Amino acid sequence: MAIGALTPAQDPTTHHEVLIEFPDNRLLIDLCGQFDRNLADIENRTGVQIVRRGNQLAVMGEPGAQKQAVEVLEALYDRLESGREIASEDIDREIRMGGGEPGPAPSSGEQLEMFKGGKVEIKTRRKLVEPRTDAQKAYVLSLYENELAFGIGPAGTGKTYLAVAVGVSMFIGGHVDRIILSRPAVEAGEKLGYLPGDMKEKVDPYMQPLYDALNDFLPGKQLAKLIEEKRIEIAPLAFMRGRTLSNAFVVLDEAQNATAMQMKMFLTRLGEGSRMVITGDRSQVDLPRGMPSGLADAERLLKGISGIGFNYFTARDVVRHPLVAAIIEAYDADRPGA
Template structure:
């Protein structure tokens, strides 16, 4: 029996390393993070190995992961070059960016192309606020450009925070005379029972997220003085009936918990020289069973009206703890709750 020479097993060649050079060594140190924790985060999430060699980073791994890691590192370095910091949330955002927005029928590229690469900043007394995702940039642009804007998406995407920041910025710039923030006073699936105190004491627990946002943008004493002078008002939705809100920046938060009648009442409060922002999350409706959400009705009825903008967010736009995005995606995959 003839025997042939043994053929060595074929081994798949590993892709060559990808080298990226960063000219500013000081910024490279910030990019890597303390004890290289930023690099470790990217390595863990993309399954690559990143090795620092002088002012260059070498990326080892499969070709797709190498390219994604290189794109993330380049974007974060450009952020540092622009004088901004790099935090864990920024890394997570860069890893999650791209693709289509499932559930909205709107692709990132279609909705946001005109805003790509545009620096958007909101100046307040205490801090400079910067939208972190392309959807947030488009949202902020629409708040400045439109008299009535909707922000719809899951918790943690910055809908209310950015709206309040824009309101404070426009107030400080003299574009409006007042800021009015409102929410429906609806219990989130639990009965709180009798609340002691006067009317303010009873409704303040519902309004606390709005106070939290304002405290981020205005010094405490100035905020207290503006509230005392009623140049900043925080009130339940029911208190808006019968008013005409002129020369004001008006925000309705948690709008999914407004009934259709309440939503119509609120929208028709819009007065001369005012801007109005409606924010809500269609997955967190706390209205009694069988009561339709006014947010859904407004979305259906008003989409065709010019100068009313609708801005949508997904889990890719979450800027809280990275786990929040994973939690939202898990619930979305499981279908509607209840």
């Protein structure tokens, strides 16, 4: 272990203070963060108090919270020792997932490349993406394990972001030849026909979240070239009719706004060598009143079929602003029958 061993008087399960010694003072500075903001974040999230004493950190608090904070600090210091930086999302991930069991290793060599020491890592051109909750981790592994996978849950849980990251990783690794991203161009209160411009200009605002995700993972010039060459396609769901999508990584986003017939049409586009991901939020259906959602229909019909993975998220998996989780929980509690 990179961090000095705890002395008997520092056992976090029985004592009120734990002293952790760090051998590299420069890395300790990075661990603490500018104006100790990383320590403050860990304090706020775990309920402990952390005091720096030379090249040691003293952790004070309840034994359970103490143990969690120590594990988070150790994991973050190990990250720095491996030459990587610490961002706020890294602290969030370690607090959410720190101390958990690694779980079973994936079976194929392709998956083993992104499974290291119980951690899942997705390599893209611009960044290394790591799941921040156990549900996200299970979802990513499901994307590699299954040819067809569903990600169902509220906004802000990373369903689309992680799916696009896996698609980019598989594309640059040569496992697929194309990436195809789609979503229904369903009006959520606004009328599509009144928007200015040609059809592409009308539907592009609906596709913007997909462009945003791609821009996070690929350099701008490379992305523009791949789109121009049709090796990456972003199109409304209606444009998928009549196509067979072979050797492609295909994502249908906002699938709750697909009708049952559209969903069947899309699912039957799956071709040889392809993988398909369906993401959606059952609480945000924008279809006309009385029209059933194709996502709920597919969930009902396809559950239990081998090779199809269903992955579910809750408000606890929201990785946006903390208020988003509180808002989702408040609306869920207000639903009839909740």
